[in-house]
Amino acid sequence: MSDSIPSSANGRGAALVIGAGIAGIQAALDIADAGFKVYLVERSPSIGGRMSQLDKTFPTLDCSSCILTPKMADVPRNPNITLLTCTQVEAVEGQAGAFHVTLERQPRFVDESVCTGCGLCTDVCPVITPNIFNAALDSHKAIYRVFPQAVPAAFVIDKRPSPCKITCPAHIPVQGYIALIAQGKFREALQRVREAGVPFVGTLGRVCYHPCESECKRADWDEAVSICALKRIAYDAGRDDEKPQPVPIQYEEHVAVVGAGPAGLTTACNLTRRGYKVTVFDALPSPGGMLAAGIPEYRLPREVLNDEIDYVLAQGVELKLNTPIGRDGGPSLEDLRRDHQAVFLAIGAHGSSRLGVPGEDLPEVFQAVPFLRHMNMGHEANIGKHVAVIGGGNSAIDAARCALRLGAEVQLVYRRSRAEMPAAPWEVSAAEQEGVKLTFLSAPLRVIEKDGHAAGIECIRMKLGEPDSSGRRRPVPVDGTEYVMDVDTIIAAIGQNVESDGLGVETKWGQFVVDPLTLETSAKGVFAGGDAVIGPASVVEAIGAGLQAAESIHRYLRGMDLRDGRSQDHPKSKDIQISPAEAVKRAPREHMPELPVAERINNFREVELGLTAEQAMAEAQRCLSCAVCSECNQCVTACQRGAIVPEDAPRRIEVDVGAIVVATGFDVFDPRRKPEFGYGKYPQVITSLEFERLASASGPTAGRISLNGHPPNKVTFIHCVGSRDRSLNLPNCSRVCCMAVAKQAHLAHDRLPGAQITVFYMDVRAFGKGFEEFYDRVRKEGILYRRGNPSEIVRRGDHLFVRAEDTLLGEPVEVESDLIVLAAGLTPRADASGLAQILHLVQGTDGYFQEAHPKLRTVESSVPGMYLAGCCQGPKDIPDTVAQAKAAASAAMILLNGKGANHASN
């Protein structure tokens, strides 16, 4: 999507200011006050920058927030400023006087113009995440305001990709229902999955192969979260007997869905909800497709399945059973296309591959799919006492376990080894526990016939050869190893195929050919998905296809672009880094009890018994909230103004400006690069920015300087951490740390009566107005300045010691400390090079943006029409930043006023 924002309202030209820290705010205010239009772009959700994180400012000890917030408040109040938060510059074209800028605005998920900042949303949000503004010293909710005086005051949702949701073929908001279960809100959890367009919650909770669990980040600590079992309890504990009301029909178009399996019913459910009339056709006498016909009852009780199908139908889906399409005397696809404006083919893969061996057509040789369908439809199955099941997939296991339950002795014959079995491993072991015998590396040669009946099967041993196209090693017969198995019944389960003949739609190997993104087939208005497209697969993939089809059909019928904004590219789960808000305590996953083998092998009662509510809540609490926002949508319910926009998407914004002021600020040096100081290892070692938050009245400790609740009484400050350090190739001075330390040492002295405060320094650079006087005052307060650059911080017992050479005494010293503050230097932004590329700016050897001349042209960049302000050009304190920002504003205004061309170009 792209937004056009009215450009220069007054025709006097406009400026773009990138970065809304104090430099960007000041530049924007000056330019706007003079009457020019300003676009102020900030990538975080609030303006204010680093200054808003500071407690007091040196040397006057003014409260940083108190002097900054009036300026922040002036920004939205200024009619000439358009403030764009959560926004970054994507591209810049043109030249001084006429830049065309492309911006990308990341979703805030909260409508700034509607949100009143009341905070009801944050009260109900179940997710906590580290509070980066407070240097991760405390946490906030997934929906939050950066700090109380943030501008704009609107809340923002921290929403990131999570491995489980990305991996799920139906992209179910896993973390959302888990967060609700963790609070015991089972009903809301069920509702959340259904809202996401997935009607088969109890079903998936039983039969899903849960690829999500394989990617769960919790496994990096102990074990994956038991996601599937949690989905099951969302249904089991959250269901009620209330059925949804039929959805009123909004559109006149009528949609036909062929196949009442999980794909077809999911599509029907979602299109009905959108206001379409949908009719589902199925060849079988009952709905559910493979869920009903293929999956045995001991895995999926029919009561659960039927309840979920009823949920779909109750919304107004019309169902026509016993109606095959394009065969067996049923209507043709053309008939459907005549009466319906769109068709979705979800006919599944109900055909069976033949064994291709002599004797296959004997009456005691069954195909697994019809065998299971026969039984699942409630018919008697006539099998013998000794059954061989041929194959290694889930259908083979289902057939074997069913045969076992009918009282037979069952052997499963698979031509590869256990490792290659396509069936879910937990299904295989359950079958084994129940008494199914597994024979690997063995393949049938012929069915032995006696009097027109099967009397055994001759097999041959196999060995594994070279890998085939599927990547699995190809089985090769071993000559002379033929043997006979004494069985009276054979069930073949070696493959399923799609019965796609007679529909007139392009297929390949019997499967419909579709556009993988939109599911369009070769026939206009006809879409296909599920097993009918990808071959026999899983329920969740079928549901995913159903959701995809519903979206496509809606767009198709509404004349919208079928591809816009859709993508199958997701971040790789291995690339997702997470930082849990609290230390993760090891806790193994909860396991659900099962019916004992003896109690289950002679009946079709459900084997897995589900988690208890207590187990489920404990299990759900193991979730690490990788996505931060769990998408539980409780904020949506809580917000009385309807300000939450869960589907908010990135937006592109184009603006035309004459001048650009770059004010993107700095990063703080990461002291982990100096491991000798133990930052990240010893909690007592913090950075100066963390100290600011500790000292701040609005910080995590409400201004009490304390660690774990204990006020320290031996505080040591270390200067020049990551500055003036050639060993790290950071030779430059960071300019502000000396005074920041002096100020912090004063605050420590003030707030920690009696504490011993030591400062290690190389040179004290108190160069600005009033600085030397402040430094004098601090020393007079009794703070001990020792000249020396500490070599390391060591731990002895429970105590930390700073080791240094006091160069004035000329001797090594050790200072015991219970709080050590590292004056971490300023560094260029990690992404400075990226921005430099976009803007064509030159960076100096230190990585900061290079000014045109170090003495006379301190705000001009290497690009005419682009000006530098604040620490993106080099470290500087607040007044120097403000002065430079105003200077940049002056340069920009000269250009915009159109009278300074001769100067701007020299």
Place this chain on the structure above:
Amino acid sequence: MTNAARVGVYICHCGINIAATVDVPAVTEYAARLPGVVVARNYAYMCSDPGQAMIQKDIAEHNLNRIVVASCSPRMHEPTFRAAIAEAGLNPYCLEMANIREQCSWVHPVGYPTTWKSMQLVEAAVAKVTRLEPLQTRQVSITPTAVILGGGIAGMQAALDLADAGFHATLVERESNLGGHAARFYRTFPTQELAGVLVQDLLERVNQHPRIRVMIETEVTDVSGYVGNFRVKVRRNEEFTEIPAGAIIVATGFETFDPHLKPELGYGRYPQVVTTMDFEHAFAGREDSKQPLVVHEGSQQGGNASLAEANDTRMDHQRIQIENPKSIVFIQCVGSRDQSVGCGGNGSSAHSYCSRVCCMVTAKQARLVRETFPDARVTVFYMDVRAFGKGFEEFYDQARQDGILYRRGNPSEIIKRGNSVLVRAEDTLLGEPVEVEADLVVLAVGMRPRPDSEAVAQLLKLSRSSDGFFMEAHPKLRPVDTSMAGVFLAGCCQAPKDIADSISQARAAASAAMIPLMRGQVQVDAATSFIDEELCSGCGQCAEICNFSALSLHPLRGKMTVNAVLCQGCGSCAATCPSKAIMVHQFTLDQVLAQMAALSGWDDVSVALEKVETV
């Protein structure tokens, strides 16, 4: 009480700044029961958007017409709340702030009844707010030109920016040349460029600019008017000119510390002892590098002549020729970071501040010496090396790598030894006294306010900070504004700074000046004094006390009149008037007495008035 005052009271927690010592809910309850109060609420940060929105919503819902915010000093957030209530349709002057932070929660010892005091302050504010009258601000059109005082680097740059932006600028310089101190430098740190080239570039642009008028050998004699419409009177020889200006930029620069004031260093006594400025001039004046280096002592201009004359040890124009020196010593912080020497400017304070540039000047000169006299030993005595700017530390590193010996210590004296001198110091890193023989000693003299800065301050009604430099409006966020609207600071008259920082600040001042010039008009505050002509006898005592020339006698009516544009609302006139004929809007007798009555528990205003009369 004004008819049907409907007051909303809003009490701020200010995080814990107020709430930690004041029981905010209790104050809120108290406020809710005060006469005229319709609604009283509290919030964590009233100044935040939700806080302001709360007030705006109440104004609409409860039909409020007066607002009290009990929070911090009105200096900070009065404009915030005025704008907020104006957005909601109220007159912005129908606001009163009770300062329960700076005047209550922050300042009392533990155990003081701060909650009780906050209640009193809120009650007083409510009493006053019900008597406040709506006032109107005015827009005044302006003269779109600027006057810049001082033609150094800062002044020239400020003039160029304003002229480039389309405004006529007059650059007033007392000396006969533009360029200031920088015109006499040799090279600049850290890039070693020729200073002359940089200055020349500025000079040419200034001289060629059609919108810049340069007035040399000219002094300012009087400044009148106000932001947007100043009149600057200047004198060249005996010729007076009045220049109208919308804005004034003060860029009057600095002078260097006179090292005669530290006689132990022997400046003026030994020709071998020179200043960094002398040294700079010697290099700048040398025509080619084959010539011997001749250093004239006392070559800096603009020095303090009276002090120099008073110093009888001074021998004018000593000079020394440097050829094949064996040892050259630099001494830092001469007249900086030194509590023992007074600051001539306003006489009161020591030179305790850092002069910001000398460390790098010394490093630059030391490297120059190393280049010029590779065989000489170069020693620098320092306390801390303040190489803080972009590329500075790297430059300083290079100096040490070049073999320049940095010794930490503050020399105590320089004595004569044969044809050379001996520098005595304690090397604080070795912890022992050292003596270094030198053929030349260069003193890194600090920067100080110009001797006429007091006079300039009076002309422009500027304040000065304790170090004698001009004071900016706010040390962090308003580094170029002054307490006088329309008057801005640039360069070293505000505090020592290097060329790059001076240039940035000059352009910042230009930006600040451009804002009113580009808008074409300025807003005049409504909280000014006004005359009750019934009571005024036209005695004129008020005009005498007024700092802003805002009062004059009406020639026909015989009563005083107020120029509202000039009036700053300070209230001196109201305090002076013997017949209570002058009052200041927002601080009328009635309003202030109501406030005092509420604070002191007097029953009503008339009692308060009696009490005040008897005092």
